[in-house]
Amino acid sequence: MTVSVATLTGTEAQIDEESLEELRMMVRGDVLTRNDPGYAAVRRPYNAMHPGTPSLVVRPTGTADVVVAVNFARSRGLVVAVRGGGHSIAGLSSVDGGMLLDLGRMDGVDVDPDARTVRAQGGALIGDMDHETQAFGLVAPSGIVSDTGVAGLTLGGGEGWVRRKYGLSVDNLLSAQVVGADGQVRTASADSNPDLFWALRGGGGNFGVVTSFTFRCHPVGPIVAFAGVFHPAEDAENVYPRFRDWAQSAPDEISALIGCTTLPASENTPPEIHNRPFIVTGALYTGDPLEGMKIIQPLREIGTPLADISGPLPFVAVQAAFDEFYQRGTLRSYWKSTYVEELTDPVLDLLVDRALNRPHDRVFVVAFQMGGAINRVGAQATPYSERSANWMVSIDGNWLDASDDDRVISWFATHGPGCTR
Template identity: 55%
Template structure:
């Protein structure tokens, strides 16, 4: 059997059966061609249903050696390559059509060193894999808010979550990475070894190589944390968000807080008063060790208006980390998101956010406001590749739906909402919360990386001069 795969220029490469057999002969994982690549045993299918997952060839890697062999094979045959870690890219960057997919989603091992407070995490691990192991020792890495998210994409793109105000971004807590570069070499990146690559990996995305292992700094968190989750009528968002803003600006670093607006489904175990009702959920996590003091500190968030329902309580950290999972089912939703930072959150901006939240394109779509600051702002804009270290707020318009006939309308609404918010915002996107539909792959990269882009391009030229890793928020090499 001959497999036809595409090259980056769109031309085709014919891979004869004996060539594939030679690859499989020393490959520990599975090498799958054509329809065999989309079987029921797929470890971690892509999250966004807008993107057809039809690679011509899949290499399901079991370790770093497999990844290095896959890169070498793809380079030798000039194939277009996509990389999958956790497969949770909203922009569809964790798959490739008709090219070769290097799939790390079976590489989910996590090893914790509680004495040195380090976690060694394989490149296909999900957030839930890490939290499961680290919480055994009362430790945590600052990660995201959905346990099905992949650690790799989250970290390489920055990494916002429930611990940011106290402990910074995910990428701020990376101390070492094992990386397979475009020429098939395996390098260590740290402050002492290949420091330029280490700098680029902390927020520069998947442009510079495939990270097969992350080493993170751990912090004492849990097993119980203070949790606020108060549901207000969406019609009251304007007043609720004003009071939330005033609280959030002066909150202690132990508190990371946000507002999610949605139409809450008729979920089993939840009160009928919020079933299928548009709501504004004021959420927060207090990661301090004194739970009583934590809940007292969060109390004002429960009194911003007249709540419909309040599920605030001390909660296991792992439960908090997976609380939003049901709203982001894998392979079930079509999604188009756009986000931007705000240097201020004036009343007019809140009114605009509230109006958009009341006019969402469907019940599964979200309009979110995140409070940023604390330890995130302690890092200089040029200390890592992730440059946004000053904006106190971010707004995200997360359109999600199921019917392909709604694609055009949902995308148009999201773009319109984002454009309106530039009146109040910086126009700078957070790339992990930014979709790609008909935009070029490097859309938003210039504004997102700002003054760090030139340095990223130089590092890209050093480690990937031919742009082998291009299916990402692409930084182009020089020349």
Template identity: 55%
Template sequence: MTVDVITRDGSQVRVPDDAVDGLASRMRGALVRGDDPAADAEPCEVWNAMHVGRPALTARCSGTADVVDAVNFAREWGLLLAVRGGGHSVAGFSTVQDGMVVDLSGMRGVQVDPDRRLARVQAGALLGDVDRETQAFGLATPLGRVSETGVAGLSLGGGYGHLQNRHGLSCDNIVAAQVVCADGEIRTASAGVNPDLYWALRGGGGNFGIVASFTFRLCPLGPTVAFAGTFYPLEDLADVERRWRDHVVGAPDAVTSFVVSLTFPAAPGMPEVIHDRPVAVVGGLYAGDPDDGMRVLAPLRELGTPLFDLSQPMPYSVVQSSFDALFPRGVLRAYWKSQYLDALTDDAIDAIAARALDRPGPMTLVNTFHIGGAVHAVGAEETAFAERSSPFMVSFDTMWTDAAQDSEAVDWGRSAWQEMAKFGNGNVFLNFTGLADEPAQAGVDSAFGRNLRRLAQVKAAYDPDNLFQVNNNVLPAS
């Protein structure tokens, strides 16, 4: 008997049972075949329901040694390999049809050293796992805005979040990483050890190996923070966003703010005035004293006539999970696109508002993020993440549930992005990418800019045969 698996060149190889059984016997975690009923009981369901490819083999790793064995197996047999951390890849990179998946979702340990203000985080951890452990010590590291997002994909791709303007991106706070490279060797990447690999991991994605664990720098924060969350009528978005823009460009770095356009669901405990109503939510977090923060955030609550204002001091962990309900795992079909803007002009705001009022469905979001402070304090070539100057990013998070609407929804997302391109600077955020079946290098050139050449050299040093290619792929330099 054999297992038929897709290879990196698109062909198919028949892997004998004894080879598969040999890998299974070496692993402490489970090796699951695609035809095994256990494959239907995935411990980590992928987030985007558009991309639910069934792997021929899934290595459910329990630790770094399992990752080493899985990588060696995939390399020796030439298998097409995907890596799953939290399974939250919008573009579908968390799985692969008929290939092999290295599933890290069972590796969710978080160890906090409060004296050194460091946290060692396994690569299957979710944001909520990290926040729970670090907040026990009144500490945090910059992560995203949805607690069920995987730490690894978020951080390797940059990592925007509520603390970015004060403390930088997630990738900026990586102190070290333990990496299983394509040759099966375990390497440490830090400023003093393999510094080229360390540079590339901070924004270069999963191109250079499988990170088994990260060490993050922590900052004092919480457990209570000041949070602004004010709901305005969506038809007022253009005026509200103009006032928001004028305010945030001069706001202190302790403030990270955004505008989200959505149809708010009829959520229990929320007032009926916003139930199933299209709204613009102006959000902001102050990374500092909560009482000071509520005073500093007050202008975000006065940009128009609110429908509802939930602004208040609240636990940081609650802020981090407040948007979770909008992103249920395995339910939504999603196609996202982004644009960076050097200036948020009145014309750009009018275009954003028009699109927000003409979304293809209630679950689609139109977002504007303010970026500055610590994000811009890092040079464009200091890490692989090159976008260090744009003060705004606009994203169109097209989301729906009916597969029959795929074409219509994707077309809307693409057209909205193309329209916004005339206001953007041509750069995109790779974690907000569209379909995995678009060109493998889609957006890579614009996202990495001058860093792409150096990334290709690092890729050639650590993964010359492009074993790790199910990602926003950097090709190895020839």
């Protein structure tokens, strides 16, 4: 059978059975066309707006397979999408008609506890990495949803619960192994291909296929102090300023957020918050859990919460605490964010307005506390150049039905994070 695959010049390459067979012989992983039974079972992307319908899927098991796949694609001029964890909001996790290089089988993680480093393959998820590092009481700074890919997250910066104490993922990246479009394997680090190393730390992708990342780790957990407090949305005008006042004097050991959304009933969330708009305040303390519980106590004393899941908790549980907000392959998503110097009163007014007037229940209006170690890195040191703001405001537009696409997306033009009224 011949398979048509989109090329970079807008034509279709005809890949005959013999070439496919050759590719199958050369890779240890999977080579799948739409007729193969395994095709439908490939992990879906997060954003249901962009499922993608690749003509050809290669699922490598290691760097050697990636080299073969890249050479195969280059020699035929194929359009290629590279998928790590599949969490691209912009629709870069897949491709229509082209070749998908899905690294999902490359999810290995190795910790060197003496050197305090971890090496994660290009298809590992944050949850895979935390599982291994936490066995040694270590953490490599990443994100806050366990299902996100280490690869795309790192290539874009990587903001997680330890960001103010230990920085972003890119600030802790020591080296990466990269297969270039020329099929050559390179190590990128401060000493080896430093330009490539610079680009990988926030440049967003398209500098080659990263087959592994090596990060510096830090001692955090396995138990950490965590605040997770849920308030009725009607209390916004009290909760937001009190959260802001607490957060702006918190030490770097604290990374905090405040957000507003509505979630359906689930056994993973407190029943008190089901199907009603709520505000959540969250904070993690990276040091001694008992000391941390004292520092987060004022957050727990704001107003009359609907529910409070705070406590000394396993770090891996904290890393999954927001998983329920985001379900892979079901939510349609369009997100926008911006940085703000401080949560001044006018900024808070805008935040509260957006929180209370979301265009869909599932939209999450959230402010992440930044600063600390993030801002101690020079603006030119990495492509992640925003190193002065103390907050990032994101409106995570999530909804369920395609019939809402236009309405929700056009709302951003007048009410998105860049809009000042």
